[in-house]
Amino acid sequence: MRPSLPGGQFTFPGTSMTVQRMGYGAMQLAGPGVWGPPGDPVMARAVLREALEAGVNHIDTSDFYGPHVTNQTIRQALHPYRAGLVLVTKLGARRPPDKSWQCANSPQELTDGVHDNLRNLGLDVLDIVNYRVVGSGHGTQEGSVAEQMTVLADLKRQGLIRHIGLSNVTAAQVVEAQAITDIVCVQNLYNLVHREDDLLIDALARQGIAYVPFFPLGGFTPLQSSTLSDVAARLGATPMQVALAWLQNRAPNILLIPGTSSLIHLRENLAAMNLTLSPEALVALDRIAVPASTH
Numbered sequence: 001m002r003p004s005l006p007g008g009q010f011t012f013p014g015t016s017m018t019v020q021r022m023g024y025g026a027m028q029l030a031g032p033g034v035w036g037p038p039g040d041p042v043m044a045r046a047v048l049r050e051a052l053e054a055g056v057n058h059i060d061t062s063d064f065y066g067p068h069v070t071n072q073t074i075r076q077a078l079h080p081y082r083a084g085l086v087l088v089t090k091l092g093a094r095r096p097p098d099k100s101w102q103c104a105n106s107p108q109e110l111t112d113g114v115h116d117n118l119r120n121l122g123l124d125v126l127d128i129v130n131y132r133v134v135g136s137g138h139g140t141q142e143g144s145v146a147e148q149m150t151v152l153a154d155l156k157r158q159g160l161i162r163h164i165g166l167s168n169v170t171a172a173q174v175v176e177a178q179a180i181t182d183i184v185c186v187q188n189l190y191n192l193v194h195r196e197d198d199l200l201i202d203a204l205a206r207q208g209i210a211y212v213p214f215f216p217l218g219g220f221t222p223l224q225s226s227t228l229s230d231v232a233a234r235l236g237a238t239p240m241q242v243a244l245a246w247l248q249n250r251a252p253n254i255l256l257i258p259g260t261s262s263l264i265h266l267r268e269n270l271a272a273m274n275l276t277l278s279p280e281a282l283v284a285l286d287r288i289a290v291p292a293s294t295h
């Protein structure tokens with residue numbers, strides 16, 4: 001029996017998939033710029049294996065990380081996959097040779113994307129597929145997702161996908177998608193500083209839908225705040241640990257997928273679930289994102 005991580009568990013709605021709320025995001029395993037092989041392939045596989053040994057059973061990935069490389073690394077490290085591991089992947093983008101991120105959301109591109117993920121992960125069926133809207137950078141952009149949801153719902157009926165989620169979406173896009181198919185998770189940019197999704201998180205929590213913040217530690221621009229550092233120093237923790245503990249505390253439907261290519265950071269991130277934030281610390285941390293004019 002695997003260890004149960006502190007931080008609790010979450011069952012995706014309408015599924016039998018229960019995961020530890022502390023998961024792992026695999027994007028950092030590709031080379032610089034999320035392109036090419038890992039800088040240290042042995043370390044990349046070690047990080048994946050240690051995460052699972054510690055009890056992680058939720059890994060976020062995509063075939064456009066690398067491209068293909070991150071999924072292939074997961075397969076090399078973890079296949080055959082242990083029972084209970086939930087691999088969540090995403091479609092909607094492609095990486096041309098200039099290493100840019102381009103939209104890939106036609107029916108053919110989505111179908112090809114499912115088959116790429118199946119092949120590179122070594123699976124017959126994908127646990128959860130998020131449709132990632134390519135908007136402006138990491139920001140959302142309104143626009144219909146009906147065609148893409150219809151394609152994914154069809155791939156689900158064909159048995160190639162178990163469950164469907166969304167990424168980089170607005171509340172209106174979630175509602176539109178739900179009229180077409182069941183949505184089990186939403187993955188958007190959110191952290192201690194970027195709190196544009198506060199209302200969406202609460203709305204999803206009421207429906208039991210998972211909210212999975214990407215860039216929980218700030219992504220390519222690590223979170224920095226004197227308040228965060230002060231709270232961390234008082235707890236004898238690191239700022240990144242406090243940022244994760246704050247997310248864990250923010251809402252019961254938040255699942256954590258911090259990304260790291262380092263064993264030391266992995267251990268630090270997993271240990272963050274042991275932190276208890278006092279009411280005073282939570283008030284101080286909440287104020288980090290409040291516009292200066294309202295202080």
Ligand SMILES: NC(=O)c1ccc[n+]([C@@H]2O[C@H](COP(=O)([O-])OP(=O)(O)OC[C@H]3O[C@@H](n4cnc5c(N)ncnc54)[C@H](OP(=O)(O)O)[C@@H]3O)[C@@H](O)[C@H]2O)c1
Pocket residue numbers: 024025026027028060061090132167168187188213214215216217218219220222240241257258259260261262264265266268269
């Ligand atoms: N849906 C989307 O559009 C989307 C977009 C971006 C990401 N994602 C997903 O979200 C996951 C998380 O996002 P992310 O990995 O981009 O960003 P993140 O988790 O916010 O931050 C990762 C960065 O923080 C560093 N880091 C990790 N743990 C640390 C620690 N304890 N102390 C100091 N630095 C630490 C990592 O470097 P080291 O490698 O050196 O630890 C890396 O540079 C990704 O892995 C991916 O699966 C999804």
